[in-house]
Amino acid sequence: MSGIASRLADVRARITRAAEEAGRDPAEISLVAVSKRHPPEAIREAYEAGQRDFGENYAQELAEKADALADLEGIRFHFIGHLQKNKAKLVAPRASLVHTVDSLELAQAIERRAGANPPRLLIQVNVAGEAQKSGVSPDEVEGLVRAIRGGTSLEVTGLMTIPPAEGDPRPHFEALRALGDRLGLRELSMGMSDDLEEAIAAGATYVRVGTAIFGPRA
Numbered sequence: 001m002s003g004i005a006s007r008l009a010d011v012r013a014r015i016t017r018a019a020e021e022a023g024r025d026p027a028e029i030s031l032v033a034v035s036k037r038h039p040p041e042a043i044r045e046a047y048e049a050g051q052r053d054f055g056e057n058y059a060q061e062l063a064e065k066a067d068a069l070a071d072l073e074g075i076r077f078h079f080i081g082h083l084q085k086n087k088a089k090l091v092a093p094r095a096s097l098v099h100t101v102d103s104l105e106l107a108q109a110i111e112r113r114a115g116a117n118p119p120r121l122l123i124q125v126n127v128a129g130e131a132q133k134s135g136v137s138p139d140e141v142e143g144l145v146r147a148i149r150g151g152t153s154l155e156v157t158g159l160m161t162i163p164p165a166e167g168d169p170r171p172h173f174e175a176l177r178a179l180g181d182r183l184g185l186r187e188l189s190m191g192m193s194d195d196l197e198e199a200i201a202a203g204a205t206y207v208r209v210g211t212a213i214f215g216p217r218a
């Protein structure tokens with residue numbers, strides 16, 4: 001087994017164990033392999049090991065990799081970085097899910113540029129109210145979801161968060177879960193290499209894992 005294939009197997013085992021410990025069906029949790037700043041060959045290797053969902057943070061990089069890997073049937077790209085409206089044209093036709101929507105204007109730009117298979121949208125929530133972090137505050141989410149549903153034909157299916165780098169992530173994961181429950185948004189994108197177990201315990205349906213699969217980034 002290659003390095004990537006064996007690390008991928010380890011991560012899948014962690015997901016299964018965490019789901020079982022939380023009394024959840026592991027099939028409810030999708031692994032998004034975060035391939036940012038790793039070459040297309042690394043994605044190809046993970047694909048050969050059965051991985052289909054890949055996360056990218058930079059619009060140009062997603063576009064280049066998606067085009068270079070267009071021969072891989074059933075591959076799905078997730079956009080998980082901050083997206084500027086003028087970069088929507090790179091992402092919208094190529095992504096199956098955009099995890100980081102934070103305004104109606106961005107959703108409209110995605111819709112305009114999407115083509116036949118528009119991505120589904122998650123709203124990025126700044127659960128801890130960190131000044132430097134993108135995402136909307138928890139009390140803005142309901143209004144934004146309503147505005148996007150009224151102002152576009154795109155589907156908003158859930159919420160995404162990145163908890164503060166320091167401290168216990170669990171209260172932030174729990175807060176996202178509670179917000180999702182209250183608004184009927186069933187998909188929750190939370191948890192990375194170091195905290196995927198805590199995120200799954202709190203209800204994550206997408207975990208975004210980079211380093212534990214692909215190793216350190218350049």
Ligand SMILES: *Cc1c(COP(=O)(O)O)cnc(C)c1O
Nearest residue numbers: 034080192193208209210211212
């Ligand atoms: C880079 C990144 C990840 C993956 O982080 P790792 O610690 O390498 O698993 C997940 N989510 C987002 C939004 C990221 O930018």
